[in-house]
Amino acid sequence: MVILELVEQVLSMAEGDTITLPLDSADERNLAAAWCARTGNTLVAADDSSVTVRRGRPADPVAALPADRRPGARLWLYTNFDCNLACDYCCARSSPQADRRALGVDRVREIAEAAPAAGVTEILLTGGEPFILPDLDQIVANCTAALPTTLLTNGMLFRGHRLQMLQAMPRDRLTLQISLDSATPDLHDTHRGKGSWAKAVAGIRTALGEGFTVRVAATLTTDDLKEERELRSFLDSLGIPHQHQVVRPLAHQGAADDGLELTVETLIPEVTITADGVYWHPVGADNDEQLVTRDIFPLDAVIDLVREQFRAHQATADAAARTFPCA
Known part of the structure; x- marks a missing residue:
């Protein structure tokens, strides 16, 4: 019937x-x-x-996206969750007191080796603060051997053996993304801790001096356009090209008390792997509502699962829109 x-x-x-x-x-x-x-x-x-x-x-919403933004094109790995800072808006609730929850060298290597065949074109390593890990150089080596890699850091730990780890990392397949939220210390230090701005700027200069490609990412906690203009002008003065200046609004995730509400229904997914499983997006890796699966492997099946869920969300949104026609 x-x-x-x-x-x-x-x-x-x-x-x-x-x-x-x-x-x-x-x-x-x-x-x-x-x-x-x-x-x-x-x-x-x-x-x-x-x-x-x-x-x-309907047209495939995955195919409609730019190739480098389709789910799975960029693969995010949370190397760890502990950090030398306790930023008051951290989307992952990282801090010196946070459990490490590390992926580990062996699992990262297995992921990196599987990534190209799964359609991944770039690996991004984040945390926590990755430079806390004593084996970060091995993690980076495994990732850059497979694909171009971006390493996110607060840039504050480039000294001693950690500086030596940095100096041993490849320049041609690695981009360092360092966090800096304002052109002067006041706003940055308000959220990240006293003295963190000066150390981050020193880290940017060190990374540039070592010959790395450096991207700087800022989280804006105000709507003041003057703050953004001043920040971009300061980054220009450091020699950071505009295409390597990432400015994003505050997200209401993790430790943040306010900010943009970001959900699986409103976010284009970027496949994100932590020690706890696979998440919809790196900004939601501390949010159980964005957990896709506890299973990391097989990687190609995980990416397919995220894409199918994205298609389903888009289809549901389209169906809901058609339920209330205007004419």
Whole structure:
């Protein structure tokens, strides 16, 4: 009966419209799914009690994204969660008191080796503060051997053996992304700790002096455009090109008390792996609502899962929009 109902209802609808029909069993759900696959219609949602079908098939939202922003093109790895700072808006709640929750050299190597075949084009290492790890040089070596790699850091620990680790890292396949939130110490230090601005600027200069490609990322906690202009002018003076200046608003995640509300429904996913599993986006790696799966491997299957969930979210959003036409 469900097939007859689908034929009658769907073929009378306009392209892109949706309908929800009741079901009596899992068998009817499977029949509806098979009918959609054969007839070129879209199964939006289904369980044992109902099925939602859209007439036709919309453009693939993954394919519509720029190639370098499709889920899985950039793979984020949380090397650890402990940090020398306790920034009051940290999306990962990192601090000196946080548990390390490290991925570890062996697991990072396994991920990096699997990444190219899974369609990954860039690896990004973040934390926590990665330079706390005594084996960071091995982690970076494993990643850069596989793909171009970006290493996020607060830039404050470039001395002693950690400076030696930095100096041993490759220049041609590695970008250092250092955090700096303002052109002067006051605002930066308010959120990241007294003296952190001066150390971060010194870290930027050290990294540039060592011949690394350096990107600087800022989290803006105000809407003051003057702050952003002054920051960009200061970064210009340090020799950071505009394409390597990343300025983003505060996200209401982790330790932040306010900021933009970012959810799996509103974020284009960037596959993110931590010691606890796979997350939708690096900004939500401390948020159970953004946990996709506890299973890291096989990596290509994980990336496919994130892409399918993204397609499902987009289809649901489109269906909801069509439920309330304006005319």
